[in-house]
Amino acid sequence: MRLYDYILSGSCYKVRLFLSMIGKDYETVPVDYYPGGEHKTPEFLEINPLGQIPVLTDEELTLRDAQAILVYLAGKYDADRTWYPEDPRLQGEIAMWLSFAGGEIMNSSAARLHDMLFYDFDIDKVRAAAHAAFRVLDDHLTDREILGRHWIVGENPTVADIACFPYVALSGDGGISLDDYHAIRRWISRVKRIPGFIVMPGIHAN
Amino acid sequence: MTRTTDSVALNEWQAVGTVEEIASGKRRNTRLLGQDIIVELDGDRPRMFETNADGGMGTEHPAQIHYGHVWTTLGSPEKPPLDMPEFQEEGRRLVKVGAVTVRASALRIVENFLDMSHFPYVHTGILGEEPVTEVNDYKIEIREPKDEIWATDCSFFQPQAAASADDGQISEYMYRVSSPFVTVLYKTCPVVDGAWDLVGIFVQPKDEAECDVHTFMLVFDDTSTMADLVHFQQEIFLQDRSILENQIPPGLPLDPKDEMAIKADGSSMMYRRWLRKKGLTFGTYRGSESSQAA
Numbered sequence: 462m463r464l465y466d467y468i469l470s471g472s473c474y475k476v477r478l479f480l481s482m483i484g485k486d487y488e489t490v491p492v493d494y495y496p497g498g499e500h501k502t503p504e505f506l507e508i509n510p511l512g513q514i515p516v517l518t519d520e521e522l523t524l525r526d527a528q529a530i531l532v533y534l535a536g537k538y539d540a541d542r543t544w545y546p547e548d549p550r551l552q553g554e555i556a557m558w559l560s561f562a563g564g565e566i567m568n569s570s571a572a573r574l575h576d577m578l579f580y581d582f583d584i585d586k587v588r589a590a591a592h593a594a595f596r597v598l599d600d601h602l603t604d605r606e607i608l609g610r611h612w613i614v615g616e617n618p619t620v621a622d623i624a625c626f627p628y629v630a631l632s633g634d635g636g637i638s639l640d641d642y643h644a645i646r647r648w649i650s651r652v653k654r655i656p657g658f659i660v661m662p663g664i665h666a667n
Numbered sequence: 668m669t670r671t672t673d674s675v676a677l678n679e680w681q682a683v684g685t686v687e688e689i690a691s692g693k694r695r696n697t698r699l700l701g702q703d704i705i706v707e708l709d710g711d712r713p714r715m716f717e718t719n720a721d722g723g724m725g726t727e728h729p730a731q732i733h734y735g736h737v738w739t740t741l742g743s744p745e746k747p748p749l750d751m752p753e754f755q756e757e758g759r760r761l762v763k764v765g766a767v768t769v770r771a772s773a774l775r776i777v778e779n780f781l782d783m784s785h786f787p788y789v790h791t792g793i794l795g796e797e798p799v800t801e802v803n804d805y806k807i808e809i810r811e812p813k814d815e816i817w818a819t820d821c822s823f824f825q826p827q828a829a830a831s832a833d834d835g836q837i838s839e840y841m842y843r844v845s846s847p848f849v850t851v852l853y854k855t856c857p858v859v860d861g862a863w864d865l866v867g868i869f870v871q872p873k874d875e876a877e878c879d880v881h882t883f884m885l886v887f888d889d890t891s892t893m894a895d896l897v898h899f900q901q902e903i904f905l906q907d908r909s910i911l912e913n914q915i916p917p918g919l920p921l922d923p924k925d926e927m928a929i930k931a932d933g934s935s936m937m938y939r940r941w942l943r944k945k946g947l948t949f950g951t952y953r954g955s956e957s958s959q960a961a
Binding site: 493497579 | 895
C-alpha cells in the first residue's frame with residue numbers, strides 16, 4: 462500500500478493518522494507540493510486528474526480524496542468495524558460529517574495556505590467561513606456531551622472524527638483561534654489520547 | 668505599518684525570494700521592513716522598487732543574485748551578503764525549501780535557529796530525543812573583520828540528522844550569524860566523511876512581527892529525491908513555526924536584565940548582545956513603546 466504524501470498537508474495527515482491508529486504498515490511517496498508544485502505535473506495528473514493529494518494505492522485500487530480513503534481503509538482493515546460501523550444510520554451520519562470535513566472545514570486549510578504559503582484567498586472570508594463551520598461542530602459536540610457521548614457519531618471514535626480533526630487542530634496556523642470553542646477543545650484532547658495518535662508539524666502531542 | 672527608521676536594519680542586504688519565485692517577467696509583491704516593494708527579474712537582472720500608493724513602481728533600490736536568491740536593500744550596506752565558498756564545491760545539491768510566512772520577529776526566528784536545547788522537545792525523533800537533552804559545552808566568538816558570530820564544537824545526538832541518515836548519529840555543528848537576519852549552520856554530513864552539510868535561513872523581515880523565511884540546504888546527498896529533502900526540512904521548520912508564533916513578548920528583549928544566564932543559552936546571549944551593540948531596534952521588545960513588535 463502506498464500513500465502519495467505531503468508532510469504539511471492536513472489531508473495527508475488524516476490518512477497517516479488513521480493508518481497509525483489501526484496499526485497498518487504502508488509506504489509513502491513524498492510529493493513536492495510546495496514549492497515544487499509536483500501535484501500539478503502531467504505525471505501526477507495521471508495518478509489523480511484533480512491534481513490533489515493524498516492518493517492511496519492498494520494493489521489494483523487507486524483512491525483520491527482523504528475521506529474516501531478513510532472509508533476504504535476502515536472497511537477493509539478494521540476487523541471490528543468500529544471506525545466505520547455497518548449500521549446504515551451511523552453510516553449516513555458519518556457520510557454527513559465526512560462531507561463537512563471535505564467541505565466547510567477546508568476553509569481553515571485555505572486560511573492556513575494563505576497565511577503560511579502565499580495562496581491567494583480572501584482571508585477574511587475564509588476565516589469567517591471556518592468560524593461558522595467550527596460553531597456548527599462545537600454545538601454538535603456540546604449536544605453530544607450532554608448525552609454522555611464523546612465522539613462526533615456513535616459511541617466510539619469513527620472516521621468522521623479523523624476526517625474533521627486535522628484542519629480544526631491546525632486552525633492556529635491560519636490565524637483562527639479556538640478560544641471560543643470549548644467542546645471542540647475537549648474533543649481535540651480526546652482524539653490525542655486515542656492509541657496510535659501521531660503528530661504533524663503544527664499539531665502537538667498534548 | 669510604514670517603513671522603519673532603523674538604519675541598522677535598513678543598511679543590510681536582505682533575501683526576498685528565490686530566482687524561481689521571482690521568475691522572469693513575473694513580479695513578487697512583498698514587503699521589507701514595513702515598506703511595500705515589488706521585486707522582478709528583467710531577463711537575468713533582478714530589480715526592486717518601492718510600491719507607490721497606486722500600486723505602481725516607485726523608487727528603485729539595488730538588487731543582486733546570490734545563492735539562487737534575490738537580495739536587496741532599502742539602505743546603504745557596508746558589507747556584501749555573506750560569503751559561502753561551499754556553493755562552489757562540486758557534488759553539493761542546493762535545495763530551496765520554499766518561503767514560509769511566520770508571524771514572529773525575525774530576531775526570534777534567528778535565535779530559535781541557534782538553539783539546540785529545543786531539539787528533543789520540538790523535533791522529537793529527528794533532531795533529538797529524550798532522555799538525551801543536555802547541550803554539551805561549545806565555543807562562541809565574534810569573528811572580525813566580518814563581525815560574524817560563530818559557535819563551534821557544538822554536538823548533539825540526533826535520531827535522524829538528515830534526509831540521508833540511516834541511523835542516529837552524534838552530529839557536530841557550527842553556527843554562523845552573518846547579519847541580524849541571516850544565519851547558517853554547518854553539520855556533520857551523514858554520507859561524506861569529514862564534510863559539512865549546510866542549512867541556512869534568510870529571514871525577510873516584513874514587519875516587526877511578521878517575516879517570510881527563505882530556507883536552503885546545501886548538502887551531499889545523491890540518493891534522496893528533491894521531495895524527500897524538501898519534506899525533511901519543511902517538517903522541521905513548521906514544527907518551529909507554531910511555537911515561534913506564540914512567543915511572548917513578540918519582540919526580542921535585548922535588555923541584559925531579561926537574560927537568563929544558563930550555559931545552553933550562550934549563543935542566544937551573544938546574539939542579543941551583538942544586536943544591542945549594533946543598536947538594532949526593528950523586531951526588538953522595547954518595553955511600553957507603542958512602535959514595538961506587537
